[in-house]
Amino acid sequence: MLKGNLTCEDISKMLLAYIEEKLNKKQKDNVALHLRNCPFCMEKYRIIKKILDSTKEKKIQRARKFQQYKLLSAYCDNEVSLQTKENIEASLSLSCNLVHKVVKINSLRKILGETFENKFGNLELGLEKKIIERVKKDNIFYRIKALFKS
Amino acid sequence: MKYKLKDNNLDKLIELAQHGDLEALEEIIKRQQKTVFATLYYLNAKPDEIMDLTQEILFKVAKNIKKLKNPRTFKSWLNQIIMNQFYDTLRKKQKSVKKVCLDSTEDNKATFEIPDFASNPYQKIADRELEKAIKSSIFKLPDPFKTAIIMRELQGLSYEEIARATNCNIGTVKSRIARARLKLQEYLKPYIS
Secondary structure (H helix, E strand, C coil): CEECCEEHHHHHHHHHHHHCCCCCHHHHHHHHHHHHHCHHHHHHHHHHHHHHHHHHHHHHHHHHHHHHHHHHHHHHCCCCCHHHHHHHHHHHCCCHHHHHHHHHHHHHHHHHHHHHHHHHCCCCCCCHHHHHHHHHHHCHHHHHHHHHHC | CCCCHHHCCHHHHHHHHHCCCHHHHHHHHHHHHHHHHHHHHHCCCCHHHHHHHHHHHHHHHHHHHHHCCCHHHHHHHHHHHHHHHHHHHHHHHHHHCCCCCHHHHHHHHHCCCCCCCCCCHHHHHHHHHHHHHHHHHHHHCCHHHHHHHHHHHHCCCCHHHHHHHHCCCHHHHHHHHHHHHHHHHHHCHHHCC
8 A cells, every 4th residue: 555655565664663763854754654644554553662662661670670679789788878878778768678679688698608608617728838838939039048058 | 926927917918928028928828718719619610620720829929919019909909810810721721622511510510529517417418508509500690790799799809899800890890799699599599588
């Protein structure tokens, strides 16, 4: 069907670019003209637009959620400014959900910390003497000194 | 001993070592060896190579300590050496190596045990299971997340120190640590109350 100077086939090729605003002014006007006159393409446009909008919205929400988590994570490490810390603490007093997230981060930190401590707390490697010996052997100054001693 | 080395803080020891004091250098190595060893363990170095790598890294530290300009950046510097040495050996191996089945090496790794000293036998088993779960979870993380979380949780480095060690900005460190934590929370869900 020819509405304006574009066929429906042209439109289906250009629709995505139209929604993402990647067309030039003239192409854009042509597509808009066609859409106004063709209910079939208009319906197609609505469906695609809806899907894209919802995924975009989901992406934004995910990013927002991560930003929040990032702040809480830095807060647990005491790596936020005093102002941010106060803001976070004010939000924490209002939201169980946030408190729950902080508790989770802290319990992860706790099990990691305890496990590392259990695993390596009592480990004795005793490498220091060996290394110093190697340094001495490697260093010409100490080698000469040793030579004079002997 | 001329001075009480044990009571000296790291900055002071480094300063002494940089002026050629071998006792101070020895004390630094004594304090840092466990960190290096544990870091390599969680970076998943091969069990039989961890000890050699640890020695190599500590030797580099001892040899080059005079080149360290600011003693306060010691931890970042140490980590740069650890990472460089670790990835160097990996690269060298990749060049020369015969191909090995990943699954079978996984088993080998699992049999590598460091003695633990928990008293209660039930607790011991639970701890061991958790430890294995943690190790394999950390192993699954992408490299930048892995190194960031190891430096933070195992070594207790500040974000600034991690940023310096990994040559990126603090914002990046912040999100790497957060991403690593999110993933670890997911992997370790059964263990987190």
